[in-house]
Amino acid sequence: MSSHPLVQLTLTRIREFAREPEAVFWAVFFPILLAAGLGIAFAGKPQTVLKIAAASTQIAQALKTEPGLDVAEMSVDEARLALRNGKVALVAEPGDGGAVVYRYDDTNPEGRTARMLADAAVQRQAGRTDPVAASDSIARDPGSRYIDFLIPGLVGIGIMSNAVWGLGFSIVDTRRRKLTKRLMATPMSRVHYLMSYLAWRMIVLVVEVAIPVGFGAIAFGVPIRGGLVDILALSVLGSLTFSAIGLLVASRAQTIEMVSGLTNLVVLPMWIFSGVFFSAQRFPDLVQPLIRLLPLTAFIDAMRGVQLQGNSLFHYGQELATLTVWLVVCFGLALKIFRWR
Amino acid sequence: MTPSALLVRGLRKSFKDVVAVAGVDLDVRPGECFGLLGPNGAGKTTTIEICEGLTKPDAGEVRLLGRTWSDHPKELRERLGIQLQETQLSDKLTVIETIQLFRSFYRQGPTVQDVLALVQLGEKSKARVGTLSGGQKQRLALACALVGDPELLFLDEPTTGLDPQARRQLWDLITAFKGQGRTILLTTHYMDEAEQLCDRVAIMDHGRVIALGTPNELMSQVKMPPRPPREHAATLEDVFVSLTGRHLRDE
Numbered sequence: 001m002s003s004h005p006l007v008q009l010t011l012t013r014i015r016e017f018a019r020e021p022e023a024v025f026w027a028v029f030f031p032i033l034l035a036a037g038l039g040i041a042f043a044g045k046p047q048t049v050l051k052i053a054a055a056s057t058q059i060a061q062a063l064k065t066e067p068g069l070d071v072a073e074m075s076v077d078e079a080r081l082a083l084r085n086g087k088v089a090l091v092a093e094p095g096d097g098g099a100v101v102y103r104y105d106d107t108n109p110e111g112r113t114a115r116m117l118a119d120a121a122v123q124r125q126a127g128r129t130d131p132v133a134a135s136d137s138i139a140r141d142p143g144s145r146y147i148d149f150l151i152p153g154l155v156g157i158g159i160m161s162n163a164v165w166g167l168g169f170s171i172v173d174t175r176r177r178k179l180t181k182r183l184m185a186t187p188m189s190r191v192h193y194l195m196s197y198l199a200w201r202m203i204v205l206v207v208e209v210a211i212p213v214g215f216g217a218i219a220f221g222v223p224i225r226g227g228l229v230d231i232l233a234l235s236v237l238g239s240l241t242f243s244a245i246g247l248l249v250a251s252r253a254q255t256i257e258m259v260s261g262l263t264n265l266v267v268l269p270m271w272i273f274s275g276v277f278f279s280a281q282r283f284p285d286l287v288q289p290l291i292r293l294l295p296l297t298a299f300i301d302a303m304r305g306v307q308l309q310g311n312s313l314f315h316y317g318q319e320l321a322t323l324t325v326w327l328v329v330c331f332g333l334a335l336k337i338f339r340w341r
Numbered sequence: 342m343t344p345s346a347l348l349v350r351g352l353r354k355s356f357k358d359v360v361a362v363a364g365v366d367l368d369v370r371p372g373e374c375f376g377l378l379g380p381n382g383a384g385k386t387t388t389i390e391i392c393e394g395l396t397k398p399d400a401g402e403v404r405l406l407g408r409t410w411s412d413h414p415k416e417l418r419e420r421l422g423i424q425l426q427e428t429q430l431s432d433k434l435t436v437i438e439t440i441q442l443f444r445s446f447y448r449q450g451p452t453v454q455d456v457l458a459l460v461q462l463g464e465k466s467k468a469r470v471g472t473l474s475g476g477q478k479q480r481l482a483l484a485c486a487l488v489g490d491p492e493l494l495f496l497d498e499p500t501t502g503l504d505p506q507a508r509r510q511l512w513d514l515i516t517a518f519k520g521q522g523r524t525i526l527l528t529t530h531y532m533d534e535a536e537q538l539c540d541r542v543a544i545m546d547h548g549r550v551i552a553l554g555t556p557n558e559l560m561s562q563v564k565m566p567p568r569p570p571r572e573h574a575a576t577l578e579d580v581f582v583s584l585t586g587r588h589l590r591d592e
Contacts, residue, residue, distance in 0.1 A: 003441070003444065003445045004445065005445040005446050007445075008441060008442045008445040009442070009445075011438075011442075012431070012434065012438070012442055015433060015434060015438065016431060016433045016434070019433040020433070174431075177428065177429040177430075177431070178425060178427045178428045178429065179428060179429065179430065179431065181395060181425065181428070182423075182425050182428040182430075182485075183446075184395065185393055185394075185395060185418075185421075185423040185425065186418060186423075186443060186446040186447070186489070187415060187418035187419050187446050187447060187448075187489070188446040341395065
């Protein structure tokens with residue numbers, strides 16, 4: 001076995017990681033569980049059948065002709081209660097003189113869709129004929145489903161969490177044991193010490209990317225349209241950037257409690273704002289420029305474009321620049337203020 | 342006259358408003374085992390850490406093997422062996438992995454197997470550090486200090502917390518190292534340890550050296566009221582060791 005100090009330090013990182021079962025769970029199994037859970041919840045279920053309530057037999061019979069609606073007949077009071085509890089998206093009640101009254105929440109997209117389907121069914125049953133003939137051709141392409149949106153986000157969040165938590169915990173634990181100080185009493189080079197953390201992240205990175213991407217492709221047919229080299233290069237840059245952030249977070253802390261607090265402070269805003277589980281476009285326009293400056297937003301946007309749309313990495317100059325600036329600034333600052341004892 | 346292995350002049354160090362070291366001079370000769378004695382808070386650890394180049398003094402001069410930390414930091418790191426008081430080595434590594442790691446930092450030194458044999462941890466080489474006893478951990482720490490074949494060895498309270506058997510085994514290792522003509526500076530608050538190992542001792546209190554000499558010189562300086570002749574030459578620790586045997590209890 002090589003006796004080069006960088007090799008030995010990197011081996012130490014890998015051994016300490018591999019012999020910590022919790023760490024391996026978070027890095028390897030957690031992304032699979034998350035992707036499987038969310039994928040099953042959102043990917044397989046056709047969203048076309050909406051539950052509604054009808055408050056008279058006549059209306060119910062008219063509505064049951066529409067295959068996109070699941071109609072339950074109940075009293076007016078029961079129906080209104082079901083609507084309030086979210087069990088049905090819409091209530092159709094008889095109005096004066098054979099009219100129909102639709103009761104629904106107009107801020108709920110399902111309610112609005114149910115309104116259109118229900119009214120069309122009622123009018124058709126009453127004898128309306130459409131002047132223009134129309135038929136449906138359904139397109140459900142891999143690449144535009146929720147699970148497709150989710151997988152690149154999970155890759156990003158895995159790389160970020162493992163880098164910031166992993167580095168922070170390991171560096172602070174070494175410092176807390178006064179082992180950093182002991183190492184500084186040997187001829188060990190500081191650069192080798194810090195590089196061993198980056199080398200360890202690069203080795204684990206293969207697993208962090210291959211598992212969610214591979215699982216998505218095998219279990220849900222999530223496409224990998226971009227070049228593997230582009231995906232790998234982007235992942236390396238992302239992992240280095242988040243490692244630099246982890247290094248900065250751990251640069252002064254002397255207790256695990258302190259580094260945990262700092263890590264949460266850094267990681268949680270990105271879990272929420274960077275568009276992992278839903279599009280970041282949903283946040284107000286005012287904060288969009290700030291969201292675009294977050295490194296996780298930059299990583300996930302570029303990853304989605306490369307993996308799902310098959311774009312070249314060169315399309316994402318702004319995202320790459322954002323990541324690089326974070327990398328350089330955090331690494332430089334961490335080197336300056338790192339507590340070596 | 343041969344130059345000192347370690348020369349300290351006018352050393353001072355304060356932490357905020359606490360004066361830890363208030364003007365210390367030391368002169369450790371090549372090949373001797375020098376003891377730094379004193380109660381807790383006397384300034385022993387601060388003094389030894391300044392000598393080790395881990396703490397910067399406020400004032401004063403430190404010269405090791407004729408070199409200074411400002412001029413030859415890399416060379417000094419190669420030529421010194423250091424054991425710190427509070428270091429906890431990584432619990433998840435094995436004994437041999439730990440020694441391999443420390444050995445990799447030094448350009449020259451004994452093989453990993455030789456160091457393992459030297460500190461008598463050969464049978465424990467595949468054991469995780471977290472499973473070792475106190476004495477075994479202390480011997481592993483000594484092994485990590487010896488991997489660079491040091492000319493000058495710093496040991497900060499090497500036997501604190503060990504049982505008599507483990508202490509005596511560590512004493513044997515230190516004595517053997519000294520027998521090769523190497524220099525040792527150690528701190529302790531066990532007087533029997535100083536008497537057993539050290540050629541000369543300095544007693545520190547309140548950041549100053551208040552007495553210096555061989556153990557015999559120091560003992561003869563103190564005028565004690567005449568004691569009745571001792572009936573037994575043995576100490577209570579000798580009794581303990583003769584009853585329980587010299588073999589180690591942790592393996």
